[in-house]
Amino acid sequence: MPGLASLFSRFGRRGPRSSSDREAIDATSALLSSVGSAPRYRFAIKAHAERKRAEAVRAMLASIVESSEDAIIGQTLDGTMLSWNRGAEQIYGYTAAESIGRSTLMLVPPDREAEFWENLERVKRGERVEPYETVRVRKDTARIHLSLTVSPILDAEGRVIGASGIGRDITERKRAEEERRELLAREQATRAEAEAATRAKDDFLAVLSHELRTPLTSMLGWVRMLRAGQLLRVDEVVDALDSLERNTRLLGRLINDLLDVSRIVAGKLQLEPGPVDFAGITTDAVESFRRDAEAKAIRLNTTLDHATGLVWGDPLRLVQIVMNLVSNAVKFTLTGGRVDVGLARHEDQARLTVSDSGQGIDPALLPHIFDRFRQGEDTSSRQHRGLGLGLAIVSHLVALHGGSVRAESAGKGRGAKFIVDLPLMAGPGRSVPRRARLESLPDAVPRLDHLHVLVVDDDADSRALVRTVLEHTGADVRTVRSGQEALDVLMESKIDVLVSDVRMPGMNGFDLIRRVREMERASGEGRVPAVALTAYASGGDGERALAAGFQVHAAKPIDPAKLVEVIADAVWRSGDA
Numbered sequence: 001m002p003g004l005a006s007l008f009s010r011f012g013r014r015g016p017r018s019s020s021d022r023e024a025i026d027a028t029s030a031l032l033s034s035v036g037s038a039p040r041y042r043f044a045i046k047a048h049a050e051r052k053r054a055e056a057v058r059a060m061l062a063s064i065v066e067s068s069e070d071a072i073i074g075q076t077l078d079g080t081m082l083s084w085n086r087g088a089e090q091i092y093g094y095t096a097a098e099s100i101g102r103s104t105l106m107l108v109p110p111d112r113e114a115e116f117w118e119n120l121e122r123v124k125r126g127e128r129v130e131p132y133e134t135v136r137v138r139k140d141t142a143r144i145h146l147s148l149t150v151s152p153i154l155d156a157e158g159r160v161i162g163a164s165g166i167g168r169d170i171t172e173r174k175r176a177e178e179e180r181r182e183l184l185a186r187e188q189a190t191r192a193e194a195e196a197a198t199r200a201k202d203d204f205l206a207v208l209s210h211e212l213r214t215p216l217t218s219m220l221g222w223v224r225m226l227r228a229g230q231l232l233r234v235d236e237v238v239d240a241l242d243s244l245e246r247n248t249r250l251l252g253r254l255i256n257d258l259l260d261v262s263r264i265v266a267g268k269l270q271l272e273p274g275p276v277d278f279a280g281i282t283t284d285a286v287e288s289f290r291r292d293a294e295a296k297a298i299r300l301n302t303t304l305d306h307a308t309g310l311v312w313g314d315p316l317r318l319v320q321i322v323m324n325l326v327s328n329a330v331k332f333t334l335t336g337g338r339v340d341v342g343l344a345r346h347e348d349q350a351r352l353t354v355s356d357s358g359q360g361i362d363p364a365l366l367p368h369i370f371d372r373f374r375q376g377e378d379t380s381s382r383q384h385r386g387l388g389l390g391l392a393i394v395s396h397l398v399a400l401h402g403g404s405v406r407a408e409s410a411g412k413g414r415g416a417k418f419i420v421d422l423p424l425m426a427g428p429g430r431s432v433p434r435r436a437r438l439e440s441l442p443d444a445v446p447r448l449d450h451l452h453v454l455v456v457d458d459d460a461d462s463r464a465l466v467r468t469v470l471e472h473t474g475a476d477v478r479t480v481r482s483g484q485e486a487l488d489v490l491m492e493s494k495i496d497v498l499v500s501d502v503r504m505p506g507m508n509g510f511d512l513i514r515r516v517r518e519m520e521r522a523s524g525e526g527r528v529p530a531v532a533l534t535a536y537a538s539g540g541d542g543e544r545a546l547a548a549g550f551q552v553h554a555a556k557p558i559d560p561a562k563l564v565e566v567i568a569d570a571v572w573r574s575g576d577a
Helices: 001-011 019-035 038-067 086-092 110-124 171-227 233-268 280-285 292-295 315-331 388-398 460-471 483-492 508-522 542-546 560-574
Strands: 071-075 081-084 130-139 143-154 160-169 274-277 299-304 310-313 338-346 349-356 404-410 418-423 452-456 476-480 497-499 530-533 552-555
Touching: 038 160, 071 086, 086 160, 086 274, 110 130, 110 143, 130 315, 143 171, 171 233, 233 388, 274 315, 280 299, 280 315, 280 338, 299 452, 299 508, 299 542, 310 315, 310 418, 315 349, 315 388, 315 418, 315 552, 388 404, 388 418, 418 460, 452 460, 452 483, 460 476, 460 560, 476 483, 483 497, 483 508, 497 508, 497 560, 508 542, 530 560, 552 560
Parallel strands: 299 338, 452 476, 452 497, 497 530, 530 552
Antiparallel strands: 071 081, 071 160, 130 143, 143 160, 274 310, 338 349, 349 418, 404 418
16 A cells, blocks of 8 residues: 555654644544445545535635624525624624624614515525625614625525625715715805805996096086086076985995995904983884885885884994985885885884885895895896895894894795894983984084184095185185195194095094104194094094194084084084184
């Protein structure tokens, strides 16, 4: 027997050299004893080797399955689990003892059961379910995302006897994908908002250009006709003057709205609050639109409860709220329509309502009705004047007063309603101040007879206008165009009042008044009353002017009569009147 010869040649006469050698000899002897003859011996040796190789392969496969990070589960064709590797324990949270013998459905959420049974039916037909993404449930009830493959298990005759499922946890990948999708969606939404804001601003600039150029065109035309002497009839001259005044006031309102929005954006719009009779100022504000409403045959109705109570607020800003809302209602109501203004107590608040029968608000625009730079009309086919900033200003002013404002509309052509709630003062409060004036013109313009006024302004037209206005009230006026020229005049002549622009090249008005006050302290002379004027009207100009040494601050454009009143007030404050 070659096998024995090789065995003996290996050990020789000295016998086995190690315990492993002895074990090999014993195993071989036992094998020889069992087979008996040479042919049977060779067959048994071959079968033994194949069996050992199969066992080694099975052991290797079992080791691979056990060490895999994927969940590998063997199950019967009715879904009972037969094997459970370490990867399944890590992914699902169950031990093998908790899983084997139980139904795989314990891992399947209810909304995925149909999918589970469909996979088993495919496996029974000998099909392999290629990797697909699904959802399963952990022991702690958390839902996880898997990439799952299901394959049939075959016996020696090729019959399907079970199913093998391999699941890879892709929860983190899915979470990352979802985060990327959310980031992309947010980025796209942000970009869309930015583009919409840019379009809105472009539209606003187009509207602004139109709203400024239209009155300027009318004003320039009337002025040139007056200068050329082409208006000979009295009624033509009256029409020209009315148009000039009306358009000047319109430009003033546009500029004030722009300045208010600028202050709002910069966070510099401040209130000068006190106890206010809201019903009283609402009455005055509504009456100021009576003529406009009558011109369109609009019925302007008021239902105001004067027992509503006091509101703690800035009377001028509260007037602005009412006027913007009523102006909006009258503007967007067709001829023969109706505007209703109501004020009543609602719990601990004063509720103002302004409703109209006008063109209404598109539902898509309603959430943005108080946004800046939003228009409800196409810029090229607008039917109404204005910049569309009134409601944005209203919203901010109401918020500054601790109140709320909202808009309601049933849609286009069905009117609109604005509701403002402002907190009422607790208790009786202090005495109510004089109502805010809606017009800047006083009942009687003061006289400035024999008052020596020095006007400082770098703009020639402004100097000429102020000089003419003051000379008509009896004042003796001298004008200069710079701060240094003003100092030269003050050192040479007696001046009763200084009127100065604050924004000038070189020495500005703030520097000028500081130099004037230094000169007065050095000489021991009394203080010259001083009025500050500015076309910028920024939020800090008034405070800076008073801090620098002016008695009064006023913003351009200023009504001539108001200018005279301001100068008289400055003189009165100085104690010289």
